[in-house]
Amino acid sequence: MKYPTYDDRLYRCTVRRSVRLALDDGIIKKQPCEVCGLLDVEAHHDDYSKPLEVRWLCRKHHLDLHKALRKAGLWPAYNDKRVFIGVNSPIEEN
Numbered sequence: 001m002k003y004p005t006y007d008d009r010l011y012r013c014t015v016r017r018s019v020r021l022a023l024d025d026g027i028i029k030k031q032p033c034e035v036c037g038l039l040d041v042e043a044h045h046d047d048y049s050k051p052l053e054v055r056w057l058c059r060k061h062h063l064d065l066h067k068a069l070r071k072a073g074l075w076p077a078y079n080d081k082r083v084f085i086g087v088n089s090p091i092e093e094n
């Protein structure tokens, strides 16, 4: 199990805050889940270096995507579910 470093986590916090501020300012808008259309969505980043390029996914499909990414061996950081960021959900601590 690979855990993100402190800096990784700090960076993700910053990204999460950017998304929230951009939402508040109307720069980006929440979209329904791109898989099932549910309106209760979380922001997913394919690329954390582009904080405002997000994909919107409900909790279930967000988890599914991360599972698939982990299986595919993409983004080693995804081996740890604590890296999840969602506009509504805090980074998980467990």
Ligand SMILES: [Zn+2]
Pocket (backbone or CB within 6 Å): 033, 034, 035, 036, 037, 038, 057, 058, 059, 060, 061, 062
């Ligand atoms: Zn969904």
Ligand SMILES: [Zn+2]
Pocket (backbone or CB within 6 Å): 043, 044, 045, 062, 066, 084, 085
């Ligand atoms: Zn994600």
